[in-house]
Amino acid sequence: MVKLDRLITILGTYGARLAGPSADREVALHSVALHDPVRPGTPVGDVFLAVGVPSAAEAVRLARAAQAAVVVVRTTETPEPGLLRDAEGPAVLVVEPSVSWSQVAGAVYGMVLEGRETESGRGPADLSALADTIAAAVGGPVTIEDQLSRVMAYSSHQHEADPARQDTILGRRVPDRVRDLFERQGVFTHLARSDEALFVPASPAHGLHGRSVAAVRAGRELLGSLWVSRTEPLDPGQARILTDGARTVALHLLRGRVSADLERQVESELVIQLLEGDADSGTVAAKLGLPASGLRVVALQAHTGTERNAGLLLAFERATTGFGWSRVGRSTLFGNTVYTVLPAVEAEPAFGWVRRLVAGLPAHLRVVAGISGDGEVADLPAARRESDECLALHERLGDGDAVCYDESWHEVLLQRLRSAATSGRVPARGPVARLAGHDAQHGTEYVPTLRAWLESQGDLNRAAEALAVHQNTVRNRLRRMGSAVPALDLDDATQRLAMLIALAVLD
Structure with a gap:
């Protein structure tokens, strides 16, 4: 269920603004109505998209007829105060004409019709409800995991739950000892190659009563896995339910990815504008929900032992997990670096952000990061250069969570002088x-x-x-x-x- 508050927040990243007095932001939105100037009659819906409507007054009139809680109108005019005084009337969201209706409609339909969100803060609703349905059909507790064995959802059904499942749910990830066992038994190799259900026998030493697992796949891409706790293998009918359930999970995850990618794209473009200083920085920062001062830039790269930047996409995904309003920073992937703008007057919150991000990444990744000094929105292009310089120092020094300009300004200055001297x-x-x-x-x-x-x-x-x-x-x-x-x-x-x-x- 999506509330008006969330719709206002997300559309704010597109430049939308709420006109008039404060609306009841707790209103639940369940449906969308799109104005059709060709066909007579007004469709009914909680969110009314006034496509092709020439004036705010006409948009509000149509929205009342549609019984809408909020109307979205694309115009440069400021609605008349008389339109906004009616407490029973719809809230009015005004979008700049520079934003296309396709962008607005895509965001609105994605949020309202997809409904509730996943635990990561994104995408379609009911992975947990789906896990409950599959658990009831196959007769055992279910977990849905991503490709790194992190828990995305699990069923409330706890019958036959073993210690390994309990540790997995509490830690939000399969314990290393159990994951190593699956690796030795060829479970992950099977998931990479086959869509058929596989039975994993019990292992009392690992607190495991037995599992059946099926790959969650979109085309050739492995998105994760669907597990059911059972002491015996599934019969053919139950195995078919498990594999069909894995396909349904894949559809949920793909819809979530579309929603996430849309938000990431908008956020990335706005952050790049701030870092390059080629836009009205105050307006862009307001769209991103960032304050006007006390900002730092974190530059981050992620490598493996054999390949540079191999973990960059994982780091970017981790940095942008959750809807904008639920995250402290705003990020972009630019070249071979993830840049995040953080509200952090002091350095410690930025160090803490880096530590939390690293903790959520696979252990084999080597993460290097540089943190700029704090400044105002207009200082962000210079702050980006500082973060790049600190990142280069971290690459050279290779110790600690990150290199921060506050503590290493003298090293940064010497590095600048070295560069100038060698030219x-x-x-x-x-x-x-x-x-x-x-x-x-x-x-x-x-x-x-x-x-x-x-x-x-x-x-x-x-x-x-x-x-x-x-x-x-x-x-x-x-x-x-x-x-x-x-x-x-x-x-x-x-x-x-x-x-x-x-x-x-x-x-």
Whole structure:
């Protein structure tokens, strides 16, 4: 069941706005009526789409005749206040003419007619009700799982429920010990190749009383699996019910995917506009439900041990699980990176968001992330560059949940200077490069000595401690450096700063 509040929220991402006084947002919406200017008469429905209606006044009149709770009108005009004062009249949602009716109608029909949503916050309603129906038909508890063995729905029927099922439901995922058992028994290989039901025998050591399973597949794509707990194999009739039920589950999941993809597409396009700074950032942020300030950008990539960015789509799907109003961030997949705009004045909420996302991904994925500093909506293009720079640092450093600009600004600055320094020829031919060449040719240790002396701000004792030598050794090396490279001027403060940058380039 969809309520008016949700319709207003989702259509808001298309630029729709509620005109007039606050409506009762708890009104349930069950049907849609579409105005047909050719055929006489007004259809009846809770949501009235005023397609082709020239004015808001005419749209409201038709919506009253349709007994609608809300009317959607596509116009640039502001409805007259007199139209909006009637408490018994429909709520009025005004959509900009730049938004096509096909977009609006697709979103409305998808939400209202698909009804209740799944536990992930998306798509068609009754996976749990479907699980109950299948459980009653085959005589055993049912779970519906995705391709990563995460629970999407389960039946309320608990007869013959075993410890493995209880752990699966509580943990929202098949326990690793049970999943490893299925892997050894070839269950997942069977699911990848066949649509026939398979019986998995009991394993008391794993808390398993027995299972029958069928693949949930759309074409050649494996979407998940349908499981029933039974101590004995299903008879042919029950096996057919299980495989037919798996096909029905696949249809539910495909409709959910269409709904999810529609919302993801709209959200992605708006987030890209914010990150590229080529639109009215305040208006775009309002459409996404984001505040005007206190925003950070998180840049994220996901790799496997053998392939870069292999987990990128999984990361994007995880970042966008749930309808917009139920998520803290707004995300897009741009190139080989997932970007998410988060309301987070302090850094810790952003770190927490990354940790939660990683926890929901397969353990074999290696996730790297960069977090920008906080700023206003207009600062998001710069924040995106900061997140990219922090992401590059995380790739290089490879530790922690993520690299945040607040803590690593100095590393980011040095990285920028390294990039600038390597773009010209002077650092490659300067004093530091010549000292490095002298060390390589003659076995001297001028470069580490120079680094220790500069980092200790000219303190011979500290430099000597860092090098584990006597301070006279440091003094003698500094003197010989001047003879080996006459251009080296340790008394010039600007040269000392430039040499620190040049040494950073050598790292």
